[in-house]
Amino acid sequence: MNYISTRGQAPTLGFEQAMLTGLARDGGLYVPETIPEMSADAIAALAGLSYEETAFRVMLPFIGEAFDAAEFRAIIAAAYAGFDHVARAPLVQLDANHFLLELFHGPTLAFKDFAMQLIGQLFRASLARSGQRVTIVGATSGDTGSAAIEAFAGLDNVDVVILYPHGKVSEVQRRQMTTPAAANVHAIALDGNFDDCQARLKDMFNDHAFRDEVGLAGVNSINWARVLAQVVYYFTAAVSLGAPHRKVSFTVPTGNFGDVFAGYIAKRMGLPIDRLVIATNQNDILHRCLTGGAYLTDQVVPSISPSMDIQVSSNFERALFDAYDRDGGAVAQLMQELAGGGFTVSQGALQALREHFDSGRASEAETAATIARTLEATGELLCPHSAVAVKVAEEQRDPAVPMITLATAHPAKFPDAVEAATGQRPGLPRFMANLYDRPERVTRASNDLSALQSLIRERRSH
Ligand SMILES: *Cc1c(COP(=O)(O)O)cnc(C)c1O
Numbered sequence: 001m002n003y004i005s006t007r008g009q010a011p012t013l014g015f016e017q018a019m020l021t022g023l024a025r026d027g028g029l030y031v032p033e034t035i036p037e038m039s040a041d042a043i044a045a046l047a048g049l050s051y052e053e054t055a056f057r058v059m060l061p062f063i064g065e066a067f068d069a070a071e072f073r074a075i076i077a078a079a080y081a082g083f084d085h086v087a088r089a090p091l092v093q094l095d096a097n098h099f100l101l102e103l104f105h106g107p108t109l110a111f112k113d114f115a116m117q118l119i120g121q122l123f124r125a126s127l128a129r130s131g132q133r134v135t136i137v138g139a140t141s142g143d144t145g146s147a148a149i150e151a152f153a154g155l156d157n158v159d160v161v162i163l164y165p166h167g168k169v170s171e172v173q174r175r176q177m178t179t180p181a182a183a184n185v186h187a188i189a190l191d192g193n194f195d196d197c198q199a200r201l202k203d204m205f206n207d208h209a210f211r212d213e214v215g216l217a218g219v220n221s222i223n224w225a226r227v228l229a230q231v232v233y234y235f236t237a238a239v240s241l242g243a244p245h246r247k248v249s250f251t252v253p254t255g256n257f258g259d260v261f262a263g264y265i266a267k268r269m270g271l272p273i274d275r276l277v278i279a280t281n282q283n284d285i286l287h288r289c290l291t292g293g294a295y296l297t298d299q300v301v302p303s304i305s306p307s308m309d310i311q312v313s314s315n316f317e318r319a320l321f322d323a324y325d326r327d328g329g330a331v332a333q334l335m336q337e338l339a340g341g342g343f344t345v346s347q348g349a350l351q352a353l354r355e356h357f358d359s360g361r362a363s364e365a366e367t368a369a370t371i372a373r374t375l376e377a378t379g380e381l382l383c384p385h386s387a388v389a390v391k392v393a394e395e396q397r398d399p400a401v402p403m404i405t406l407a408t409a410h411p412a413k414f415p416d417a418v419e420a421a422t423g424q425r426p427g428l429p430r431f432m433a434n435l436y437d438r439p440e441r442v443t444r445a446s447n448d449l450s451a452l453q454s455l456i457r458e459r460r461s462h
Contacts, residue, residue, distance in 0.1 A: 001064035003030040003224060006321040007335070008328020016066040016126055019119070019225040020134065022218020023205040027335065028328065029317050030224045035268045036061035043244040043271060046235060051088035052076050054239075055118075055232040058269075062228050067125065075125055079118040079229075082107045084429060089114070089233040091240060091404070094378050094390070098397065099404045101237045104383070108176050109410035109429070110307070111259065112147035114233065115226035119219055120151030127157040134217040135460050136160045137204060139197035141255065141307050142169040143409060145187070146176035148219050153182035159460045161186045163197040163452070166444060168306060172413045172428070178440035186459045192447040193300050195312055203449045210453055214460060221258030222314050230262035235271060241402045243272050251277040251393035251405045253385040254286060255308035257315035259406065264319065264356055274401050278359040279392035281305045281367065286313055290359040293350045295334075296342035303364060304417035305384040307409070312338070319357070323349035360392035367391065371421040381426055383409040384417045 003018040004010075007028030013021065018030040038058070046054050055076050056069075063072060080088055085105035092100050106113025127134065136158060138148045145162035152160040162177055166189035169177075177187040190197050198220070205211055205218065219226065238248045250273060252260040260278055267273040280287045281303045289295040297311040317331060323345070324330040337343035345353070362370065370387040374380055382390060386407035397403040411418045411426040419425040428435060445452055 001036075001062055002033040004033050005030060006317050006328060007332040009332070014066060015062060015064050015225075019122060019223060020126065020217050022220065022223045023202065025208065026332070027202070027206060028331070029222050029315065031318055031321060032062060032224075035265065038270045040244040040270070043235070043239065046239045051232070051236055052080055054236050055080075055229075058232050058235050059228055067122075071125065075121040076118065079121045082117065083113070084431065089236055091237055092380060094374065094380065094405070097399055097402050098393065099237070099241065099402060100380060100386070100390070100407050101233060101404050102407050103233065104407060104410035106147070107150045108143065108146040109413050109432070110143040110147060111230070111406065111408040112143045113150070115221075115229035116144070116147035116151040116219065118229040119223065119225050120155065122225060123152070123158060123217075124155050131157070132215065133157045134159075134215040135456060136217045136219050137163070137201060137456065138218070138220050139163045139194065139201040140169075140177075141165065141194040141309060142173035143307050143413070144220060146173055149177055149180050149185050149187070153180045153185050155184070159184045159186065161188060161456055161459065163188050163190045163200065165193045165197055166191055168193060168302065170306065170414055170416070172415070172435065175435050175438070175440065178442045179435065179438035187442045188452070188455065189442050189444045190447055191445070194310055195300060196447050198310075198312065198314070200447065200449055200452055204453065207453070214456060220314070221256045227258055227262050227265065227315070230259055231266045231269070234263050234266035234273070237404050238266075238271050238273065241404070244270070246402070247272045247274040248402045248404055249273065249275040249277065249397065251279050251389045251396070251403060253305065253308060253389040253406060253408050254278045254280055255310050255313065257286070257313045257319065259408070260357070261315045261318055267356065274398070275396075276357050277392060277396055278357055279389040280359065280361045281308050281388050282361065282363055283309050283311060284361040285311050286316065287359040287361045289345065290353060290357060293345050293347075294342060295338070295345065297338070303384075304367060304414065305388050307385055308388065319353060320345070320349065323352040358396055360396055362388040362391040368417070368421040371418060375422050375424070381411040381418060381422070381424065382407065383411045383414050385409055
């Protein structure tokens with residue numbers, strides 16, 4: 001299986017190199033050259049299998065020769081062993097034909113564990129084989145950073161450096177990043193917002209000398225291996241509700257577009273998905289783009305669903321690449337315009353996007369009201385991100401088609417917002433109960449590329 005860049009100018013890579021590289025050298029994102037299809041029979045055969053076995057069958061065609069079958073099975077087993085629920089991604093019912101896919105039973109209580117735990121094991125296997133040493137640098141609005149730290153802490157041949165926006169993550173998120181004791185973990189609080197963190201990360205990748213010097217590797221949601229890991233739970237959820245014999249729809253709380261893009265890949269592989277609904281909070285650039293065709297960046301307005309507080313949605317580039325018939329030159333042009341504030345999607349491309357995606361937004365008040373109303377009606381306590389999606393799903397769903405709404409974080413990750421909405425303060429699961437007692441370790445840094453680069457050079461030499 002070969003991977004090509006969305007901007008058409010970077011070398012074609014195999015799975016392993018695309019994973020270790022993250023961002024392509026032309027600034028683009030790696031995508032599979034072709035999408036392997038799964039027949040209806042192969043999908044039907046997933047019924048009743050464990051999460052791990054489904055993961056193996058869904059992902060294997062994308063891996064190519066990178067790992068042999070036994071090794072890949074062992075990697076998957078290790079990745080999901082630390083989850084707190086035997087089903088890994090259980091479905092619960094909210095209403096007639098409306099289901100919630102709980103993706104928060106991993107070690108850091110957010111769906112990002114699904115991808116990050118897998119990628120940690122993949123890196124470990126790959127680096128052990130090559131003896132290579134890498135520096136993983138990630139930018140996070142909260143959940144990616146803790147998931148990466150949890151997945152890579154203590155692994156050989158890896159340093160993990162996480163940039164998060166100072167003062168703009170929840171206390172639980174911060175503590176999950178600053179309390180791990182492993183020496184290869186480095187949390188950096190950047191003076192800026194998430195888009196600044198993401199921009200500095202991109203700058204580092206575009207500085208090829210620095211990139212080679214420190215063996216830079218990326219595990220942000222642009223990393224193809226992360227998207228791939230997320231394809232799996234679309235299959236487990238759809239199959240448990242009757243696919244391939246019955247269509248289902250999904251609503252996905254969306255920020256960087258990695259999660260919903262994984263749903264799109266599942267659909268392209270042959271999973272019968274009717275609608276993929278992009279749910280945004282008040283930072284609704286994707287919703288505005290899908291409805292009006294203009295992708296115009298604005299100020300980030302902090303919300304109670306901070307992991308969706310972004311204006312530059314990186315993985316959207318992958319959807320644009322397909323919508324523009326895989327014309328890397330056209331995508332590179334759009335991304336150049338984006339640097340100047342935005343671009344307009346062509347009519348043809350917009351139509352192509354709308355064939356797969358719907359969109360909606362929830363205001364802060366609607367989000368809070370949805371948390372309260374859902375608790376009242378079902379007993380399920382939603383995190384604010386999941387509540388954004390439940391609100392949008394309720395508005396848009398076709399009652400005849402099962403709607404699966406993705407619950408992306410445990411409510412205890414955002415206790416203040418949940419308590420404000422319901423009067424109930426969600427407790428942390430037992431395995432994390434002493435989080436508030438552990439000592440924190442973090443470096444504050446200004447939003448300056450060369451200062452960050454020096455800091456990283458210094459840290460990885462220890
Ligand atoms: C990261 C995150 C999202 C957004 O996911 P994307 O793949 O970036 O669109 C939504 N909810 C939570 C809780 C997250 O951590």
